[in-house]
Amino acid sequence: MKKNAEILPGYIFPRGYTNYLFGLLFLLYMFDYIDRMVVSSLLPYIKSEFGVSDLKLASLMSAVYLSIILLTFPVSLIIDRWSRRRTIGVMAAIWSLATAAAALTKSFGQLFTTRTFIGIGEAGYAPGGSAMLSGLYPIEKRSWMMGLWNAAIPLGSAIGVAAGGFIAAHWGWRSAFGIVALPGLIIAILFFFSKDYKTVKLIKNGVPKVRGAKIEKIKMTTRDMVREFAEKPSLLLTYFGMMAVVFTTTSLLTWLPSYFTRVYDMPRQQSSTKASLVMLLAVVGAPLGGFLVDRWRRRKPNARLVFPGITSLVAAVFCFLAFVVFKDTAQYLCLLMFGLTVTMFIPAAGAITQDLVHPGLRATSYAIAVVIQNSLGAILGPMVIGAISDKTNIGTALAVLPVFVILASSLFFIGSLFYKKDIVKVAEIELEADK
Numbered sequence: 001m002k003k004n005a006e007i008l009p010g011y012i013f014p015r016g017y018t019n020y021l022f023g024l025l026f027l028l029y030m031f032d033y034i035d036r037m038v039v040s041s042l043l044p045y046i047k048s049e050f051g052v053s054d055l056k057l058a059s060l061m062s063a064v065y066l067s068i069i070l071l072t073f074p075v076s077l078i079i080d081r082w083s084r085r086r087t088i089g090v091m092a093a094i095w096s097l098a099t100a101a102a103a104l105t106k107s108f109g110q111l112f113t114t115r116t117f118i119g120i121g122e123a124g125y126a127p128g129g130s131a132m133l134s135g136l137y138p139i140e141k142r143s144w145m146m147g148l149w150n151a152a153i154p155l156g157s158a159i160g161v162a163a164g165g166f167i168a169a170h171w172g173w174r175s176a177f178g179i180v181a182l183p184g185l186i187i188a189i190l191f192f193f194s195k196d197y198k199t200v201k202l203i204k205n206g207v208p209k210v211r212g213a214k215i216e217k218i219k220m221t222t223r224d225m226v227r228e229f230a231e232k233p234s235l236l237l238t239y240f241g242m243m244a245v246v247f248t249t250t251s252l253l254t255w256l257p258s259y260f261t262r263v264y265d266m267p268r269q270q271s272s273t274k275a276s277l278v279m280l281l282a283v284v285g286a287p288l289g290g291f292l293v294d295r296w297r298r299r300k301p302n303a304r305l306v307f308p309g310i311t312s313l314v315a316a317v318f319c320f321l322a323f324v325v326f327k328d329t330a331q332y333l334c335l336l337m338f339g340l341t342v343t344m345f346i347p348a349a350g351a352i353t354q355d356l357v358h359p360g361l362r363a364t365s366y367a368i369a370v371v372i373q374n375s376l377g378a379i380l381g382p383m384v385i386g387a388i389s390d391k392t393n394i395g396t397a398l399a400v401l402p403v404f405v406i407l408a409s410s411l412f413f414i415g416s417l418f419y420k421k422d423i424v425k426v427a428e429i430e431l432e433a434d435k
Contacts, residue, residue: 046111055387080131135362163180165268248408263395
């Protein structure tokens with residue numbers, strides 16, 4: 001990084017280095033989801049080798065999210081109080097090594113264990129990455145940059161599903177884990193030696209004893225920190241709105257390849273590729289959503305909650321048409337439109353988790369979102385759909401999903417009613433680069 005490079009208003013580093021850090025954050029998020037979702041296209045192979053039920057297969061995905069739930073909150077406290085880049089670097093190395101270890105497993109139990117350690121590594125990335133990204137760019141660009149960053153989720157998911165199916169067909173399903181693990185490990189090492197902004201002190205404005213006196217800065221108590229979250233309805237409703245969408249998208253990512261194989265008797269590699277294209281369209285949806293909502297926010301302050309309410313409702317319609325009304329080509333077109341619209345909520349909702357809290361609690365805020373959306377969404381989603389599939393069939397199970405997207409839309413709309421009142425409660429603190 002050049003010492004004399006110009007630092008623009010609202011930034012803490014020169015534009016070039018800021019974009020370099022963004023590039024590392026994007027690549028790590030992409031490999032986070034490649035490593036997480038590669039198992040989706042491997043489920044038919046694993047089922048054939050170990051002879052397990054759909055519910056047990058779903059546990060391979062849920063194991064990751066259970067570990068994230070248990071560790072993301074304590075890790076987020078370390079991130080907020082220590083260092084985003086160091087924590088992210090260590091965690092990324094852990095999940096990459098755990099993915100590589102899955103290639104050496106000889107039983108379903110061993111495979112389940114490696115999936116657990118992948119979740120241990122991934123526990124701190126979303127909170128740490130969100131907090132770091134929120135500090136790197138001005139607030140008026142936050143949704144746009146969150147949208148670009150979150151495009152790594154569908155991109156990584158699609159690559160993971162497609163690559164897993166291709167590698168498994170040519171070199172065996174275990175090889176898929178080993179091949180996708182190495183790039184993430186390299187990027188983790190690079191990130192560990194990058195720069196960061198200084199840890200933000202947990203202080204608030206005191207109430208002056210005499211009118212007109214200078215406002216004193218005082219240390220936040222535990223009660224103050226709890227009130228940062230508990231007393232903002234728009235923030236709480238955002239957490240649960242995110243959960244309802246994650247329930248749907250994780251379930252779809254997990255079971256769509258199996259759906260194509262079972263319903264259309266499609267070859268495993270083809271079903272993986274076709275399923276990956278559905279979520280790949282979210283690479284357009286997430287950045288587009290961030291761009292549109294930031295422009296709308298100039299005129300409508302609560303746009304970051306109204307917009308996800310609208311896009312989630314549209315996505316629910318496409319999901320319903322796909323699994324209840326149409327089949328064949330029309331069904332797939334609806335699935336593609338669902339993939340485009342369902343992730344438009346991410347940049348706006350992600351920005352809300354950062355907008356409405358003290359800058360020193362941003363990782364913690366996103367950690368709360370992660371715990372809620374993973375415990376009630378990502379873990380339960382694949383397992384609920386798997387259990388329904390075991391009792392009925394996979395088509396009936398996936399037809400349940402539109403209900404959860406409608407629930408998300410309702411929560412975002414209700415949250416928008418409280419946004420203006422909640423945003424004025426947030427402390428404004430200028431961030432400083434860590435030299």
